[in-house]
């Protein structure tokens with residue numbers, strides 16, 4: 051067994067037998083980490099509030115070779131985001147983001163991007179940025195990082211540019227946007243503003259969402275398209291999706 055420590059955000063915990071908890075962390079240096087916190091459900095346990103969802107912590111753990119489940123020996127609270135989740139819209143947005151992180155971020159990933167992004171989103175929420183646009187920001191970013199964001203500025207078949215005057219149609223199954231004449235079906239219309247938003251996300255941090263140049267009704271329509279792509283790749287609807295209010 052080797053002992054280690056890592057900076058992390060607590061995504062969620064659930065009860066195990068013997069007053070233990072299973073905790074899922076998004077770490078800075080090794081992707082997702084799942085660990086058993088012994089005695090964490092006992093009154094006055096040594097973990098205190100450090101195992102509350104969305105706490106930014108340092109996790110101390112032991113791991114056995116060949117096992118993906120570690121033993122959490124301690125957890126120091128660095129920063130609590132408990133206050134942020136007390137707003138109901140922010141709470142549901144964060145539950146949805148945490149669910150997607152758990153689905154998409156691999157165990158033992160050395161990439162710290164997901165960790166830094168989630169933390170920046172928490173900070174932006176605390177600074178009063180709208181949960182709706184931050185959720186869209188995260189969806190767009192996640193699709194791109196996983197290489198599942200299609201080219202949404204041109205028709206996938208004939209390469210005609212999607213423009214304000216000639217919107218395209220989204221087909222997640224056929225991996226892209228199709229112009230009016232090539233579209234296999236016409237369910238989700240996509241204007242050129244979604245392409246502009248995705249490009250904007252690449253160039254701006256979450257905090258910039260406070261002054262993003264996109265009207266609220268556009269943000270709501272981006273959600274439909276981005277979620278259709280995520281649902282298609284997940285092969286199911288995220289559980290927390292229906293609680294999103296914008």
Ligand SMILES: [Zn+2]
Nearest residue numbers: 205208229232
């Ligand atoms: Zn076309």
